Each structure stands twice: as C-alpha cells, then as structure tokens.
Amino acid sequence: MFPSVKSEFLKRNTVLTSPCTAISLYGTHLREGWFDLFRGGDDHLFGWGCRSWGKYVGDVLTNVDIERSLAHEAVMSSNEKPISFVTPGASANPITGRALAQARGISNWLFVVCFMVFAMVVLGGLTRLTHSGLSMVDWRPVTGWLPPLDDAQWMAVFELYKQSPEYNQVNLGMTVDGFKGIFWLEFIHRLLGRAIGLVFALPFLFFMVRGWLDRRIVPMLVFFFVLGGLQGALGWYMVKSGLADQPDVSQYRLTAHLGLAVVIYAFMFRFALRLRHGFDSVRPMIAPGLIGLRRYARVLPFIVFVTLLSGGFVAGLDAGFTYNTFPLMDGMLIPGQLYDGTPAIMSAFEDIMTVQFNHRWFAMATLVVIGIFWIMSLRRRLGVAQRLAMHLLLFCVMAQVALGIATLLMVVPVALGTLHQAGAVVLLSATIYALHTIEWGHMSE
Numbered sequence: 001m002f003p004s005v006k007s008e009f010l011k012r013n014t015v016l017t018s019p020c021t022a023i024s025l026y027g028t029h030l031r032e033g034w035f036d037l038f039r040g041g042d043d044h045l046f047g048w049g050c051r052s053w054g055k056y057v058g059d060v061l062t063n064v065d066i067e068r069s070l071a072h073e074a075v076m077s078s079n080e081k082p083i084s085f086v087t088p089g090a091s092a093n094p095i096t097g098r099a100l101a102q103a104r105g106i107s108n109w110l111f112v113v114c115f116m117v118f119a120m121v122v123l124g125g126l127t128r129l130t131h132s133g134l135s136m137v138d139w140r141p142v143t144g145w146l147p148p149l150d151d152a153q154w155m156a157v158f159e160l161y162k163q164s165p166e167y168n169q170v171n172l173g174m175t176v177d178g179f180k181g182i183f184w185l186e187f188i189h190r191l192l193g194r195a196i197g198l199v200f201a202l203p204f205l206f207f208m209v210r211g212w213l214d215r216r217i218v219p220m221l222v223f224f225f226v227l228g229g230l231q232g233a234l235g236w237y238m239v240k241s242g243l244a245d246q247p248d249v250s251q252y253r254l255t256a257h258l259g260l261a262v263v264i265y266a267f268m269f270r271f272a273l274r275l276r277h278g279f280d281s282v283r284p285m286i287a288p289g290l291i292g293l294r295r296y297a298r299v300l301p302f303i304v305f306v307t308l309l310s311g312g313f314v315a316g317l318d319a320g321f322t323y324n325t326f327p328l329m330d331g332m333l334i335p336g337q338l339y340d341g342t343p344a345i346m347s348a349f350e351d352i353m354t355v356q357f358n359h360r361w362f363a364m365a366t367l368v369v370i371g372i373f374w375i376m377s378l379r380r381r382l383g384v385a386q387r388l389a390m391h392l393l394l395f396c397v398m399a400q401v402a403l404g405i406a407t408l409l410m411v412v413p414v415a416l417g418t419l420h421q422a423g424a425v426v427l428l429s430a431t432i433y434a435l436h437t438i439e440w441g442h443m444s445e
C-alpha cells in the first residue's frame with residue numbers, strides 16, 4: 001500500500017534515525033508524486049501533509065516499528081555496505097563509509113579554517129584597540145610576508161611610517177623601539193591572513209588531486225577563496241583611509257571589513273556543520289512541532305549580524321569612549337539629540353551618540369529575541385544536542401551583553417574590548433549551531 005521507500009532511501013543515502021525521518025521519506029513521496037497540491041514544497045503545506053500522514057502511520061505502527069521495518073527492508077536488498085542504524089535518541093552517527101569519511105575530513109579542515117578566521121577577527125580587534133593598525137603603510141600581498149630583518153630595514157619601514165598622519169598627529173617623536181611595539185601586531189595580523197590563504201588553498205589542491213572533493217561543493221569552496229582574497233583587499237582599502245589626512249580609518253570601511261570576515265566565517269561554519277552528514281545528505285524532514293522554531297531560528301543569525309555591524313560602527317567612531325553609563329545615556333533613557341544630523345538617517349552611521357544608542361538597543365533587542373526563542377524551545381520536545389544548543393545560545397547572548405556593558409562602563413579596556421569582539425562571533429556561531437541542531441535533529445547528536 002505504501003510507496004516503496006527502499007529506492008528513495010538508497011537514492012538519497014539518507015539514514016533513518018528518527019520516526020520523523022521515516023515520515024519525511026513518505027512525505028517526500030507525497031510531495032513529489034502523489035498530490036500536486038504539495039508541489040512547490042511549501043513548508044506549511046508539507047508540514048501539514050506530513051502531520052496527517054504521520055498520524056495515519058502512527059495509528060498503524062509504532063515509531064520504532066517504522067524504523068525497524070524500513071531499516072530491514074533497506075539492508076536486506078542493498079548491496080552497499082555503509083549503513084547502520086540507530087534507535088531514536090541514540091547518539092552514534094549512523095553513516096559510515098568512504099564518502100562520509102571524506103566529507104568529514106573536509107568538514108574538519110573547514111573548521112580549522114573557521115577557527116583561524118575567528119582568531120583573525122579577534123586579532124584584528126586587538127590591533128585596532130592597541131592603535132597598531134596603521135603602522136604598516138604599504139601592502140605587498142605576495143612579498144610582504146617577511147618582517148624587517150636588520151636595523152637598516154627597520155629604519156626604512158620606520159621612515160615610511162614617519163610620513164603618515166598617525167605619526168605626525170599622534171605619535172610624533174616616537175622611537176624605532178616604540179614603533180616596533182605597534183608594528184608587530186599589524187604584521188602578525190597580516191601574516192595570519194596569508195596563513196589562512198595557504199591553509200585553505202593547499203589542502204584544497206591536495207583534495208582535488210586525490211579526487212576527494214565532491215564536484216558539487218567545489219563552487220562553494222572557490223567562492224570562499226574569492227571572498228578571502230576580497231577580504232584582504234578590503235583590509236588594505238580600510239587601512240588606506242587612515243593614511244590620507246586623519247589618522248582614523250573610515251567607520252564604513254571598518255564595518256565592511258569586520259562584516260565580510262564574519263560573513264565568510266558564518267557561511268563556512270554552517271557549511272562545515274552540514275558536511276558532517278556527507279556530501280549529498282538530504283536534510284531530514286523536520287518534526288511538525290519544530291517548524292515554527294526552525295523559522296524563528298533562521299532569523300537569529302541575521303539579528304546578531306545586524307547588532308554586530310552596529311558594534312562595528314561604535315568601534316569605528318570610538319563611540320565607546322563617551323556616554324559611559326548604562327542604561328542611561330547622558331542622564332536619559334532616550335537622549336534628546338538623537339538623529340540630529342541632516343539627513344537624519346546619516347546620524348545612524350556618523351553621529352557618536354546615535355550610533356552608540358542604536359548598538360545598545362539592538363543588543364537589548366537581540367537579547368529579548370533570543371530569550372523568547374529559548375522559552376519557546378522549552379516547550380518543545382528536543383533531543384540532547386538540541387537542548388544543549390538552546391542553553392548554550394542563551395548563555396552566549398547573556399555573556400555578550402554583560403561583556404558589552406562592562407566594556408562601556410570601564411571605557412573600553414583593551415582586554416574587554418577584544419573579548420567583546422570575540423564574543424560577537426561566538427554568539428553568531430551559537431545561533432548557527434542552534435539552527436543546525438533543529439534542522440538535523442537526531443543526526444546532529
């Protein structure tokens with residue numbers, strides 16, 4: 001009576017880890033062949049279809065029976081060996097075999113690159129907060145990986161720096177030893193950028209030659225590489241804005257540089273998580289009760305990203321060095337001179353008070369939105385990994401808000417400012433991970 005799930009199962013290399021996956025396979029049949037109503041794959045209709053279908057199936061068989069029978073059917077008639085099965089709630093990953101091992105190898109490699117990008121973001125914050133970012137006044141992407149090696153070379157780069165507005169307006173009279181102090185951080189920041197390029201490109205070529213890269217993921221990897229190159233160029237474009245007349249980089253360019261780094265990180269992190277399940281894994285059908293939560297979870301990375309960008313403007317305008325009280329600003333909850341510029345909207349990017357005000361309240365909104373999400377999640381039946389991901393997310397947002405307030409009240413000490421920047425990326429990762437666990441259910445455990 002039921003359509004054959006065996007062929008579907010094998011074609012998709014999907015593993016049945018929960019009743020929901022089983023229902024999802026049947027739901028896929030419904031969508032793809034049986035009822036035109038389901039064409040287009042609207043989640044709501046599809047969810048409804050699966051709900052009804054699941055209820056019907058549930059009347060006939062218990063959940064475990066569904067799994068067992070499908071598993072049995074697949075194993076009995078399959079010549080392929082890689083499949084094992086887990087019962088609901090078990091935490092072993094069920095797929096084994098060469099393709100999965102390769103996908104996981106690539107995923108591990110991307111996690112390493114992600115970690116390096118994260119370190120790069122943190123180091124970038126430290127470089128900015130220690131006023132080291134304008135110490136190198138030229139950019140030699142290929143040949144510039146060696147630091148000055150003797151006194152003559154140090155004098156040469158110092159002479160170049162002496163022509164910059166930062167030296168003349170801020171550091172006049174600085175000695176070469178003082179210059180070395182600010183040079184190293186910027187140098188290491190750039191060196192790490194090159195290292196990321198190598199750690200990305202060399203294994204990429206190696207995997208290509210060994211034939212480990214599934215063709216479908218190559219465009220995405222090339223896209224990451226291009227974005228990485230663009231990020232380097234954007235970094236130099238930002239530094240250049242601080243070498244012209246004023247020794248301050250443009251807040252627009254700084255935010256763009258921070259934003260692009262985080263975009264690269266976020267896409268790569270999500271992609272690496274997904275590759276844990278293989279190259280051509282199909283996302284399991286979500287339990288109907290989690291559809292709303294998933295929709296909500298999809299918005300969270302964007303909300304955190306907007307707050308993060310608004311933080312970039314605070315940093316770029318040094319707006320954290322004034323109005324160092326919370327929650328009041330200038331003695332008021334909503335200060336009078338907000339959006340005073342012409343046109344008013346430009347104040348959101350150029351007026352210190354408005355920029356800081358926006359960042360505070362974007363952050364509070366982020367806290368509230370994630371808090372509501374967490375409360376919603378309490379009322380759902382979740383697996384262990386999912387539940388942990390929700391708690392982790394709540395913890396991250398609370399810690400990040402606390403760090404932000406401490407950074408403000410203590411007038412941006414270097415350590416706290418750097419930690420706050422790192423916290424923003426950790427929080428973004430927590431939103432992506434929460435979304436991932438909701439989407440992949442038991443398979444993410």
Ligand code: HEM
Nearest residue numbers: 125307308311312315320363366401404405408417421424
């Ligand atoms: C969801 C919460 C938050 C996120 C995601 C976030 C993110 C960020 C980011 C990415 C930066 C730029 C850091 C840099 O470029 O060095 C920043 C800067 C800053 N944030 Fe937040 N922030 C949050 C909450 C807060 C809160 C609640 C406050 C205070 C009320 C705050 C105060 C600051 C200050 C003062 C800076 C400037 C620090 C500097 O000059 O380095 N943040 N924030």
